[in-house]
Amino acid sequence: MFSKRILNILFIFNLTSFIISAPLTICDGCDHLSPRSPSPQIPSPSDDAACPNIGGTNEQFIDYNVMLKTNATNYDSVVKNHFEMLEKCLQKERYNVHELDFSSIKDNNVIFDFSVKGMIAGYTTKFTKSFVENYLSKLNDVAIVNENKVIEDPFENEFIKQAPLVRKAERPVAKMPNLDRIDQENYPLNLTYIYPDSAGAGVDVFVVDSGIFLEHEEFQGRQGKTVTEKTFCGDSLVDDDGHGTNVASIVGGKTLGVASNANIIGVKITGKDCPVNAQNIINGITYVMQQKANNPERKIVLNLSATSRDSAVGEVASKAVEAGIHFVVGAGNRNLDACGFFPGKIETVVTVASTKITPLPNQLDWASDFTNWEKCVTLFAPGEKVPVAGIKSASEITSESGTSLSAPHVSGAIALMLADGDYTPEQSKEGLLRIATKDKIQGLDFRPTANLLLRTRNAVI
Structure with a gap:
């Protein structure tokens, strides 16, 4: 007293x-x-x-x-x-x-x-x-x-704007080399994206980001639901930034997505007038953990693109994986050691670096100049000039670059796995590593990183 x-x-x-x-x-x-x-x-x-x-x-x-x-x-x-x-x-x-x-x-x-x-x-x-x-x-x-510091550039200047793509009535596979690449081991690309019939059905992929533009055509007529369930930015559920919509369309968009039948659930942690900080990242992650606690049987993948130097973010991510959540994060875009950032530094998290596909006639996979690298990277996935849904109109498709676009390819791939079986985060990570395309990525001579490229063709463990 x-x-x-x-x-x-x-x-x-x-x-x-x-x-x-x-x-x-x-x-x-x-x-x-x-x-x-x-x-x-x-x-x-x-x-x-x-x-x-x-x-x-x-x-x-x-x-x-x-x-x-x-x-x-x-x-x-x-x-x-x-x-x-x-x-x-x-x-x-x-x-x-x-x-x-x-x-x-x-x-x-x-x-x-x-x-x-x-x-x-x-x-x-x-x-x-x-x-x-x-x-x-x-x-x-x-x-x-x-x-609790504001992260000045949470997505690290990764928007490299490209010319908009023309929307076609049928799936523009020729315009989507990212999906074409991840379902096969070798070139040439076969202009077809092959995936299991389940297409991620029954799996909840939480996109912890800037929200989702729900009216976009990519999210209409899907078997899986698309919602923005929670915001930590006032009362706004609207994606006024576009980043979350880009990411969500790669996870499970109707034509652009890896797992087109997965449920896509937005958790808004940033926006136009809502700078992201460690607090909001932690809030977003623990919100997903609470949903897992409410229903332990849910199959949950958490996709996060923001990086932080706050060790508390890493601790929360580690606990999320312990809780049974399959956690995927972009490695970051500073051409630095990915181990310098959380949550990518956490061993149990799946940390994804970026590749680009060189033009015809000699197509090859190259590590992106901007991507982070080193031993904390789990594997690579396409991350340059990736077709994504935009927020300017319900039909806008543009292309973006960055490890934020690489990570949702892997989140979608895990959703494909979970739709066909019950796996722990450790097992899904092991499965990704086992079926990954090996030793095809150029440009790693001075950036020692596992030469593994995402492959989803078999989509089973």
Whole structure:
């Protein structure tokens, strides 16, 4: 329990902004969270001493993403104790982000709880830097605490605009070398995309991105459903960026998609007026985890194109795979080591790099100049001049480039597998590696990476 001496010290240093107008005498019971190595400089809340250096009224409050240490036996107690500390000592309201209408939040100085019971525990909220460094990061139940930074260019300038393609009444296979390439091992291309009759039916592919333009012809008349189910950008479900629509059309578009019967479910984490940050990526991933928790039998693939340097993103991705979610991410487009970015650095995630197909008559597969590479790359897939659905009209088909376009080819390929059998994420990854086309990719001499190109023809493990 806090003593009168503590209250006097707080008064002297004018720290009421941290307590959000509530006296620290309400913090009875906070003594269950003590630092790993208590010292006179960093006391626990139960100590009859000064609070840790949480900063004065002029110190800036910053958004932090916090991951808690939990396991099967301590999950409930850790979550209960930690959040009780936050709510009692900070007097902040806590919201479950998976159920929250973000447009209703007027004051963002709250606790955004992205926990999924039994799977992962964590939150985003505002703290001072000194409080995080001197106290929060030293608590026994805190695994990761990182500043929540806006990702200036989440898709890394990958839109290399090309001339629009002409929509034809029949499937323009000759205009889709990306699909033509992934169902066969060798050239020449046979102008046919072969896939199982199930075409991904019954599999839910969550596109964690900018939403989906649902009115596009590519999503009409499909056996699988196409919806944007959740947004973390106010109340807008509209894809005002186009990136999510591009990706979704490759996953399962009627004519452009790898798995045209799969269910495509949009989770919006970015948009025109909604810059993506680690918080939104984490929210998107944990939302999908919550759907898996609600129905463990669902066959779920998660496609993510954004990359981050926040280790919390990697931790969440790792937990998602543990939960049985087949997780696919673009490797990134900086011609750098893919291991420098999350979630691609996580071994259990399928990290996809980009290739291009050289023109006739001597068609070859080349690693894209922009693609990230190295040992964290699982395999390659076409990622240059890929035909995709646009958002300017219901019939627009354009072409784009980037590892964001490579990843959904693999998400679709996994959907083809799952439609015909029950496989764990480890098994689907092993299946991809086993049937991949080997040693065909040029341009890897100085970029040591597994020479494996996506192949879906057999589409079974």
